[in-house]
Amino acid sequence: MGRVVFFNVSAAGHVIPTLGLVKELIHRGEEVIYYEAPNFQAEIESFGAKFRSYPPLNPETAPPAENEMSLVPSLTWCAHQMLPELLESVRAEKPDYIIHDSLCLWGRLVAQILNIPAVNSIATAAFTPQTFYECPWLRKKLPGFLKQAAAGMKHYRQYQRELRGIYGIPPIKFVDTFTNIEPLNLCYLPPELQPYSDKFDERFHFVGPCNPVRGMEYDFPMEQLQKDKLILISFGNIHDPGVEFYRSCLQAFGNTDAQVVMILSPAMDVTLLGDIPDNFIIRPTGTVPQLKILERASLFIMHGAGGGAREAVWYAVPMIAVPQTYEQEIISRRIQEQGAGIMMMLEDVTVENLQQTAQQIFDDSSFGVNSGLLGDACRAAGGVERAVNEIWRYVYEKNSN
Known part of the structure; x- marks a missing residue:
């Protein structure tokens, strides 16, 4: 044509x-x-x-x-x-x-x-x-x-x-x-x-x-994702929340009953993070099957970008959104308004706040339900x-x- x-x-x-x-x-x-x-x-x-x-x-x-x-x-x-x-x-x-x-x-x-x-x-x-x-x-x-x-x-x-x-x-x-x-x-x-x-x-x-099914293969140990709680942490291919953020995640969720997959930003050097807890899988950006992980995830800690939000709600995964830009901030606020997650500003991220916010989401099933409703809205659009x-x-x- x-x-x-x-x-x-x-x-x-x-x-x-x-x-x-x-x-x-x-x-x-x-x-x-x-x-x-x-x-x-x-x-x-x-x-x-x-x-x-x-x-x-x-x-x-x-x-x-x-x-x-x-x-x-x-x-x-x-x-x-x-x-x-x-x-x-x-x-x-x-x-x-x-x-x-x-x-x-x-x-x-x-x-x-x-x-x-x-x-x-x-x-x-x-x-x-x-x-x-x-x-x-x-x-x-x-x-x-x-x-x-x-x-x-x-x-x-x-x-x-x-x-x-x-x-x-x-x-x-x-x-x-x-x-x-x-x-x-x-x-x-x-x-x-x-x-x-x-x-x-x-x-x-x-x-x-409008995403297609992408024919990409990843060398990732999906068989290790056996725990009932699975936390995915990813800030995409560009944004870097900084070494202190990643260290806070290690301290907040290390050696807990959750399996954690943490995808590092391109700017992050893994050697700066020190000892990695046994329940963490650390990977560079672009090296994990994110959608397959989200299918099993209990919580997605992300930056509030449109792509990550669409992927999370598609699989009814609640979110902790930590925006890095204005555009991400307004989407993060929307996620919170719709009851599909909680927004945290980067300056408010501490070990204690991460633990409390994650536990709040784990204890309240409505976050997952509301994320699923947004996923239904995606399919109906x-x-x-x-x-x-x-x-x-x-x-x-x-x-x-």
């Missing part, structure tokens, strides 16, 4: 949620051309998409990374650096439409400059200017964040001025850089997990998980079939009229 170009950011938590969408698009006859970093090439191609590598970036020219608001200058810098090559490449591909991640400013700009219909793919929580600025605890923190990130904000203003001058595009507002709203926006959370879900208009569709149906209506029906 048609040809689609897909742009994503180079993070597993954003790429993996789209692979089911890629598979279904190809199943319905679409040609999918996927732009990503080379380390994702093999898996993207395994689902039948054609791979294109992003243009190289010069890290020496990158703006400073001062706090989570530094995402804004970083995304405008990426767009500024990559747009010339991407525009030339996409012109040659002649796609019927573009799908881009909500953080891919360059994807929205390519579509805008070349006048190609575009779909926004949201792997985390969806945002609009209203939901971003109305959040009370963000309003309190934002002035301090922006003051701390003042150097980076200068880069953002410079890059967006240059992009406007070169390509004749409208101003790129602060929130635009990480929302990139389109006429069709697909979010992989169900409404029940999406913060402020009542504040989104008809352009947003909360379709739930429509998933990949609904997502592709919405794309069809937008691309092939609305834009043909």
Whole structure:
């Protein structure tokens, strides 16, 4: 039928949620051309998409990374650096439409400059200017964040001025850089997990998980997971809660009646943790069958990201969410509001607090029940079939009229 170009950011938590969408698009006859970093090439191609590598970036020219608001200058810098090559490449591909991640400013700009219909793919929580600025605890923190990130904000203003001058595009507002709203926006959370879900208009569709079954094999001793209580601790492929957090987990749950699987962040050196209790299995990130472990888990200690939350509720696993970013904080609060877990800020994590919070969840079966209800909501949201149906209506029906 048609040809689609897909742009994503180079993070597993954003790429993996789209692979089911890629598979279904190809199943319905679409040609999918996927732009990503080379380390994702093999898996993207395994689902039948054609791979294109992003243009190289010069890290020496990158703006400073001062706090989570530094995402804004970083995304405008990426767009500024990559747009010339991407525009030339996409012109040659002649796609019927573009799908881009909500953080891919360059994807929205390519579509805008070349006048190609575009779909926004949201792997985390969806945002609009209203939901971003109305959040009370963000309003309190934002002035301090922006003051701390003042150097980076200068880069953002410079890059967006240059992009406007070169390509004749409208101003790129602060929130635009990480929302990139389109006429069709697909979010992989169900409404029940999406913060402020009542504040989104008809352009947003909360379709739930679109993850495929991944054909990856892991060298992991599943046979050791024999205890009645199983705790999984994982903060994904990027975020690092720090050595003190991991040490607190070792002290809180070491030599207890629980089996603990603790996945370390890429930045963590296991030798800094000292002696490992016998009931712990320690692994680096990306080396465990997380879904198979969650099938058996009694508790998931995580960072409140959309992917981890979707996976936990799918298997009715209650959570302790320790957010590392604003986006994770609002999802963590949503998890707590829905009774599927408890949120803890990193500064409040102590051995005693971990023990008490975990025991509270173990003693109250409603946490698991409520997590399961969110899993039911994920299954009822429509998933990949609904997502592709919405794309069809937008691309092939609305834009043909």
